[in-house]
Amino acid sequence: MKRYLLELIGTFFILMAVSFTGNGNPIAVGLMVMAMSYLASHISGAHFNPALSFACFLRGFHSLEKTLWYIGAQAAGSFLALLLFKIITGQVFNPETVAEL
Numbered sequence: 086m087k088r089y090l091l092e093l094i095g096t097f098f099i100l101m102a103v104s105f106t107g108n109g110n111p112i113a114v115g116l117m118v119m120a121m122s123y124l125a126s127h128i129s130g131a132h133f134n135p136a137l138s139f140a141c142f143l144r145g146f147h148s149l150e151k152t153l154w155y156i157g158a159q160a161a162g163s164f165l166a167l168l169l170f171k172i173i174t175g176q177v178f179n180p181e182t183v184a185e186l
Contacts, residue, residue, distance in 0.1 A: 087128060087129075088125075088128050088129035088130075088155075089129070089154050089155065089157075089158040090158070091124070091125040091128055091129040091131075092125070092129050092132060092133065092155055092158040092159055092162065093158040093159070093161050093162040093165075094121075094124075094125075094162065095121035095122075095124065095125050095129075095131060095133045095162070096133045096134075096158070096159045096162030096163050096166070097162040097163070097165055097166045098117055098120075098121055098166075099114065099117050099118055099121055099133055100162065100163050100166035100167065101117075101166045101169070101170070102114045102116075102117035103180075104166065104167065104170045104178045105170065118133070121133060129155075132155060132159070133159065134159065135155075135156045135159050135160070138152050138155040138156055138159065139152060139156070
């Protein structure tokens with residue numbers, strides 16, 4: 086249970102760093118990823134991303150049940166972060182998409 090709680094917390098803080106720095110200041114987000122990875126890597130593996138959790142499942146590192154718990158915890162962490170962003174700012178986080186030519 087501790088590993089899923091760490092996935093939730095890590096995803097929450099990383100998404101908070103992305104949302105509160107506009108479109109994600111690379112230094113702030115990188116430092117947050119580093120801090121959360123240092124905090125959780127020895128317990129949960131520090132995935133913080135459903136795509137990485139799914140890749141670990143495909144490689145045989147996790148069972149389907151464990152993968153679904155990881156993805157559920159990550160989704161809950163991201164939902165809570167965006168909910169807190171909405172409560173604090175009164176706006177919905179809408180990342181800018183810029184077409185690179």
